Amino acid sequence: MKNGHFNVGRYLVGGKVVIGCPQGDNVDVVCESDELPRILEAGAGSAIRRVASAEARLLPPLDRASRVFAVAVNYREHGAEAKTLPPVRPIIFYKAPSNFVAHGEVLNPNKKMTAKFDYEGEIAVVIGRECKDASLETALDHVAGICALDDGSARDLTRVSLGPPGPEAKTWPDWTAAKGLDGASALGPTISCGPDIVAALRARTLRISTRLNGEVVQDESMAEMVFSTEELIVALSSYMTLLPGDVIATGTPAGVGSARNRFLASGDELQVQVSGLDPLCVKVG
Numbered sequence: 001m002k003n004g005h006f007n008v009g010r011y012l013v014g015g016k017v018v019i020g021c022p023q024g025d026n027v028d029v030v031c032e033s034d035e036l037p038r039i040l041e042a043g044a045g046s047a048i049r050r051v052a053s054a055e056a057r058l059l060p061p062l063d064r065a066s067r068v069f070a071v072a073v074n075y076r077e078h079g080a081e082a083k084t085l086p087p088v089r090p091i092i093f094y095k096a097p098s099n100f101v102a103h104g105e106v107l108n109p110n111k112k113m114t115a116k117f118d119y120e121g122e123i124a125v126v127i128g129r130e131c132k133d134a135s136l137e138t139a140l141d142h143v144a145g146i147c148a149l150d151d152g153s154a155r156d157l158t159r160v161s162l163g164p165p166g167p168e169a170k171t172w173p174d175w176t177a178a179k180g181l182d183g184a185s186a187l188g189p190t191i192s193c194g195p196d197i198v199a200a201l202r203a204r205t206l207r208i209s210t211r212l213n214g215e216v217v218q219d220e221s222m223a224e225m226v227f228s229t230e231e232l233i234v235a236l237s238s239y240m241t242l243l244p245g246d247v248i249a250t251g252t253p254a255g256v257g258s259a260r261n262r263f264l265a266s267g268d269e270l271q272v273q274v275s276g277l278d279p280l281c282v283k284v285g
Contacts, residue, residue, distance in 0.1 A: 005194030006044045008145075010036055010059040013051055020056065021047070022190060027056045036063045037245035040128040040144040040191070060100040060187045061126075061147060066245040068095040068187075069236055070122075070151055070179065074226050074251025081259040086226045090235045093175040095249070099152070100187045106285040107152060108183030109264060114154035117184070117264045117284070120252035121210030121218050121272040124149035125201065125229055126191050131242040139233035140202055142242065145193030148208075148272040148280035149249050152184030155258045186272070186282045187247070200276070201229045208253060211271040217260065220253030227251075 019031035028047035072091040073079045128144025157178040159171035210218035273279035
């Protein structure tokens with residue numbers, strides 16, 4: 001651990017879930033059980049043992065009890081491509097842990113449910129300390145680290161017709177269906193933790209980029225977010241207590257597939273990268 005910085009993830013080793021820190025071709029196991037929230041709160045500590053990376057299957061860095069809160073329309077240009085104005089307060093929706101696959105795994109396109117499977121690359125902020133009614137000054141004190149996230153979206157499930165469908169029918173948003181399909185999103189590869197990460201969040205210097213089959217389709221600085229990380233934590237912690245392991249997906253920039261009329265297809269390769277971090281890479285099944 002250099003200057004308090006470490007990467008931490010969940011791994012399946014010998015049929016057992018452990019918490020570990022990647023070290024080149026190896027993984028330093030720091031906890032022999034699935035206790036990611038505790039490690040995020042306490043710090044990685046010393047290695048218990050070292051295993052070869054080839055013997056450790058990477059899992060999503062998400063505890064089964066963790067909650068994922070996502071933020072809609074939090075980049076100005078994405079709002080413009082969606083033909084909507086910026087919201088006056090954060091619009092927050094929930095994503096379940098079962099929605100996520102790990103780095104290197106295959107996204108489930110859920111073809112029986114959607115014909116418009118879309119990507120949204122995002123910076124995910126992971127809570128490390130319990131947080132209630134945070135202030136702008138204290139909000140980042142509760143952050144453990146960050147990672148990349150793909151918010152898989154079924155665009156044809158986003159809205160529900162009220163009454164018989166038709167050109168004049170009113171609709172209602174249904175983000176639980178559109179954003180919650182099993183295995184449709186990705187998180188990882190690991191959580192990057194440390195004071196340098198918090199400093200970058202505070203300075204809003206990080207960038208988020210998405211590549212589809214090698215082509216850059218999204219690339220934006222978090223300085224263009226409507227609501228900063230601190231403002232998102234303040235809003236969420238005013239509603240409820242945030243707990244170690246909770247994830248806040250901070251929003252996606254312009255360039256999503258629905259704006260390009262280019263939805264994900266089987267065999268597509270998706271890469272989401274936060275500046276300075278290893279990329280999150282997945283394929284579409």
